[in-house]
Amino acid sequence: MASWNSVEMEIAYQVLGWLAFFSWSFSFYPQVILNFKRKSVVGLNFDFLVLNLTKHSSYLIYNAGLFFSKAIQRQYHNKYGHDQMIPVAPSDVAFSMHAVTLTVFTLFQVLIYDRGHQKVSKTCISITSVIWLSALVCVIVAWPKHSWLWLVSVFNTIQVVMTAIKYTPQV
Template sequence: MGEWHSLQLKVLYEVLGWVAFVAWSISFYPQVILNFRRKSVVGLNFDFVLLNLTKHSSYLIYNAVLFFSTAVQAQYRHKYGSNEMIPVAANDVAFSSHAVLLTAFTLFQIFIYERKNQRFSKIAIGIVCIIWFSAAVCVFVGIHRHSWLWLINVFNTIQVTMTVIKYVPQAVMNFRLKSTDGFSIGNILLDLLGGVTNYGQMAMQSIDQKSWVNFYGNIGKTLLSLVSIFFDIIFIIQHYVLYPASKKKEKLPIQAPSSETS
């Protein structure tokens, strides 16, 4: 079993990990609060939320099983080396659990608040159905072959795929509306912080172990941060550069005050 060689790097690893956890966890609240204050989910893309729930659910399965299951850990070390450390930390499990709960609550808000003519697309519903049907098939195959590491990597692959897909509907919606109204930028800024500190945490472990297995042994976590940072930058550009609120206000026609005669 792998052990830390540097106490300083271990402490920094833990600090960065929990900073990522706090940033990513808090990032869910600005959207929830915005929905609550407006009593509306207009401007929030429903497909984004639906795909996000599938993403976080699959990521929770991967993190929890690899973190708690000794059988899966044994298969991991057999594949990557007996001295390698497990690439999942307690903050990963905590984040995934919290993410599933908050995303599910956001989905609940969609059904109780004003949404006008917005709805889930058939494409998103179809993707989710195909994903979970495929996952169910893989579960039966994995159980039959006792391929536990392969099985959780399937869920890791799902979460990476969903991470790539989930951002697209919101980015396209912002582009079509030429606005980011209804979509919380606070969520994105905190998500960006979480992605950067998550990379930092992984780097600390790799530096200490003098091995990059931590990155390609948990390719899902690596790609999660990379894709998230990429789309976060896109959303930031949309919000502050392309479609800022001030620019929208400038386009509004100036109305002369109405005069009333008595």
Template structure:
């Protein structure tokens, strides 16, 4: 049986904010996808960022679907945090993580078919991904005898938060090394930033209604995910707009007016 809301207004705000965040975060994948499609190139988009992002969203999907659909996991959650507390995963969280896994898969496929320059996956990234799935296997084996499903998905949630921090670093460093953000969509960053703020606001609405901040401690992964996303999105915006503004405008030379020489050949007028 679900926990009742105290305020209908806050319940509506919670659902509106949740689905708005879902819309913004889901749409954030498309600017990069379309940019790659029209350029027929993924130069400027870091492969390590993409693979780490796909793995992170896969773990987040497992966490969300388990806590939202499994009665056993939900019971264990209430047993730990109290039966008067709401489960901190909404339908929009499940929808978003499902969509995210699919779209990051499409972006990885684009990397396989479009021009990519001399980019490749680093050994560090391959090592991190391998370690993550080894931990998944070991923790799953440990949780089987006691059926500690909440503990297991909490481990997954912790790892996806760690990956959320790590995943942005290769792209930020790549932008720094190239002194450019060309090839990395700023539309993706702006929508991701808006989604992070909106999802954080959704959790605040629930906490105010229930007069309890267990919502945050019970889903620390979502809290940290929103804050980390906002931090790096601000960094990317600074890189794009202030540190490394697009050089395309600078590369377009002002066409000088031409006059005809006595021999009929065009001669540029001298600048004053």
């Protein structure tokens, strides 16, 4: 068996990461294409879209923060050790950027196509408002202490919570 730090494991990590990127990214297109063909979003769950935007935006903040910020990477290595790999790959950043873009595009379709009498529920608006207000409070708390690792961890927690919330109605 290959060592975790081996070339073979790095190749497997990258290949599986990009395979996941393409698999999950593909899942956004059938709805976008259907909306375009019908020029309608009737039947699309607007709550799911709004919750999905919050989830994927939080995931993007987490991924981009860990991947691009040297300050966050330093805090990560100070907490977990310099031999620990940052737990975000380029495919993670690419997927979260793609997911936010396609979700925003689908929400744009909601604005321009026939939507019947559908609208975002008050419950969804309330949940989303509480989440983003909480995130703002966390930014205010993290800013003076430069607690960037803690802050991106908050956004990671938000994306996990939002995943549970957005799929709960399907259970």
